[in-house]
Amino acid sequence: MQRRMALNTLAGLATATAWPALAQGAGDKLITLVVPYPPGGGSDILARAIQPGLQKVLGQTVVVENLAGANGSLAARKVLAAAPDGNTLLIGSPNEVVLAPLSIPGSRYVAEDFRMLNLFYATPLALYVRNGLAASSLDSLIALARSEGGRELSYGSTGMGSMYHLVSENLRTASGARMFHVPYKGGGPLIQDLIGEQIDMTFLPVARNLLNMVDARQMKILGVAAAQRSTLAPNVPIFDEGKLLKGFHHSLWFGTLAPAKTPDAVLQRLNQALAQVVQMAETRAATQAAGAELGPALSLADAGRYYAAENTRIRRMAQGVKLEG
Structure with missing residues (x-):
């Protein structure tokens, strides 16, 4: 003692x-x-x-x-x-x-x-989408956003000229997806509106708090923009595993x-x-x-x-x- x-x-x-x-x-x-x-x-x-x-x-x-x-x-x-x-x-x-x-x-x-x-x-960035969006993979999202007669998909970011805006624009030009930008003043309001299905998708970091929201079925994660799978999300595919977008790697x-x-x-x-x-x-x-x-x-x-x-x-x-x- x-x-x-x-x-x-x-x-x-x-x-x-x-x-x-x-x-x-x-x-x-x-x-x-x-x-x-x-x-x-x-x-x-x-x-x-x-x-x-x-x-x-x-x-x-x-x-x-x-x-x-x-x-x-x-x-x-x-x-x-x-x-x-x-x-x-x-x-x-x-x-x-x-x-x-x-x-x-x-x-x-x-x-x-x-x-x-x-x-x-x-951290690598990942593509998160609202639960109700009819896409379960990056390829199906791109197909949906390219479809004739379909509406443009909305993507959120933390502001005009932000990293999330830049990466989303790179996705739009690289894939031919029909998308428009909804800027926010921060990640908190952006995440709230994604959960509330006010926007279709956003790029955000691979992070435990966001993955917990995915597990709770508040949103979906379609893929990680990295050369290899994340140790935080080993079951989530990287973009390279799809057919339509190769070499799309972004981090923050x-x-x-x-x-x-x-x-x-x-x-x-x-x-x-x-x-x-x-x-x-x-x-x-x-x-x-x-x-x-x-x-x-x-x-x-x-x-x-x-x-x-x-x-x-x-x-x-x-x-x-x-x-x-």
Whole structure:
């Protein structure tokens, strides 16, 4: 009994002293995690999952602010307009930092105005459809959308110029499907309308919370846009297994971003703090409960290389697609 108490005491001391270097000199400045969508979406879930741990590691108060609108560009501009001191950060994806500047005239920023601090995860996208749609596979969906005399199918996205919009437009042009766009301000309202059968389909990540909705027969999943089946959904076919659309592979990443003008020392401190936070059991439990699997932590240099490569890839994808409203 005494030995167990001594071990618990040592464990508590180790936890209490694990982060002094990162907390030193932090002062009492507030850190704001800016989420570019309403509560309930992927970015919001991540922000709220890391907030307690980041607060503990850095010794600063951390708050989450939801600022939706203009495909996430309002939130991106707010972060860029703040002092580049590491206290205002974007919980973002390609939607806000790569695609919004391409699709919104006058956005006044480019992806290179940000630096990636960490990568939470990258996930393949899947095609989800309303339960009542007369399609059980990607091939049958394309056939339905090509049919003479049939109505156009509606697809939802998190906004004009979003990744989901881009991928859906690529599907339309690659398959000849007759589809029209219904933009939303975030993933939460989009999912609600898919469940309510107000739209026909959407691309969203392969995530446990969405797969749970499929299992509960609230929606259907027709396929995954990846080169191999997802470990989260091993029974769901990839698009390549069908006959009508080969090589259609698309994914989406989520990460933390700061203004590029932020000093390197501050960025390194935040990168190290986030690396510790994503390894915490409580952080992983919170994200797993919401359907996300966090990946391994990246160094600041590796995160930068990943970010640059993704910017190039997504800009290439966007060529020839009309993203403006």
